Amino acid sequence: MMDLDAWLAKTKLVVCVGSGGVGKTTTAAAIGLRGALKGRKAIVLTIDPAKRLANSLGLDAMGGEPTRIDLSALPDAGGELWAMMLDSRGTFDALIANVSPSPEARDRILKNHIYRNMADAFAGSQDYMATEKLYDLASAGRWDLVVLDTPPVKNALDFLESPGKVVTFLDERILSWFLAPYERKNVWGGRLLAGTSAFMFKLLGYVFGKEFLDDLAEFLQDFRGLYDGFRHRHQAVMSMMRATDTSFVTVCAPNESSIDVARFFQVELAKRDLPRAGVVVNQVHRCDAADDDANAALGVAVARLSTDLPPATAATLLARLGRAHVRLRALVEAEHALAGSLRAAAKGGGFYQEVPRIEGEVHDLTSLRAVGEYLFGAPAEEA
Ligand SMILES: Nc1ncnc2c1ncn2[C@@H]1O[C@H](COP(=O)(O)OP(=O)(O)OP(=O)(O)O)[C@@H](O)[C@H]1O
Ligand SMILES: [Mg+2]
Missing domain, CATH: 1.10.12 (Lyase 2-enoyl-coa Hydratase; Chain  A, domain 2)
Structure with a gap:
């Protein structure tokens, strides 16, 4: 049977995945707190639009900056607990700054009209931003335990591919297609271009006006310069995700659909060669008396x-x-039977842990610590 404290002690990055409302945010916070109780400098990164985590940590609000949680109510906590909510736009701008080849290119991109619009669209995809922020936090050296809470979607693992999507977008061939008219001289001087690309640009010019197209071309030209930066970051993120001190924890509730999603995640993680630490079945009912x-x-x-x-x-x-x-x-008994397949799978490696439903909601440090005690406490009984 796996010792979860020993597991956490060797882990630097924990990623909690699972379907909606099962307790991912709660689990992420409980793991971060457990780390802090064991002397770690932990940070929990949440992308929850709801401020539940903030509330349960005793914060009125959580911003885009790491915020230290006051653990004075838990005098045995030897470490630190920090939390942070994602500020997607800020992250995207910071990302551009990180990968820009020069300050001039960075400023041009950040001011570019099309970038502003695109950044808004990208900022909407929080999963992508999560990877970026995660990478920054994990490599900052300020924390020795980073816990990521993922959004409640079945394709949550897509966040790993998101940087890949940007890389694909920046793919030379695609950019060349867009930029072709600009790379020949006198495009707007009346020379007719050959090919689809020229036709498209003419059409776009009619519709959007030349200024827009110039903006677009400038943007794409600068963006092309970012290609290497994005590619390197994507590779770095992927190797961080596959590192031996990274762990994915699948969280589910004891109901059929959530357990199905948990099994799906287990398969997807294996397919992607990502380190599976184990499964938490949260909010199980308990009944000890005959x-x-x-x-x-x-x-x-x-x-x-x-x-x-x-x-x-x-x-x-x-x-x-x-x-x-x-x-x-x-x-x-029904819940126990439902979770049987997850329990059986855990025997092949990784932990299987049950956390009971706690009276009331998990709304403060004490209840969060109680969740942690169940999570890290005596392993659930074997089937
Ligand atoms: N073991 C538990 N006992 C009692 N209440 C719990 C437990 N775990 C979670 N909760 C409560 O269930 C609700 C949902 O939990 P949480 O926000 O952690 O889920 P989530 O998976 O992050 O949800 P979402 O998918 O919406 O992000 C919260 O109100 C939380 O306080
Ligand atoms: Mg959540």
């Missing part, structure tokens, strides 16, 4: 609490509670 024991205990409780109740009412109450207990046991 029916007879529960009935006896309920009988005592009802008798004690309801000495004023008419006997018939007390009997009805007891019968209802007894049935509720039977249903809870059935639910626990």
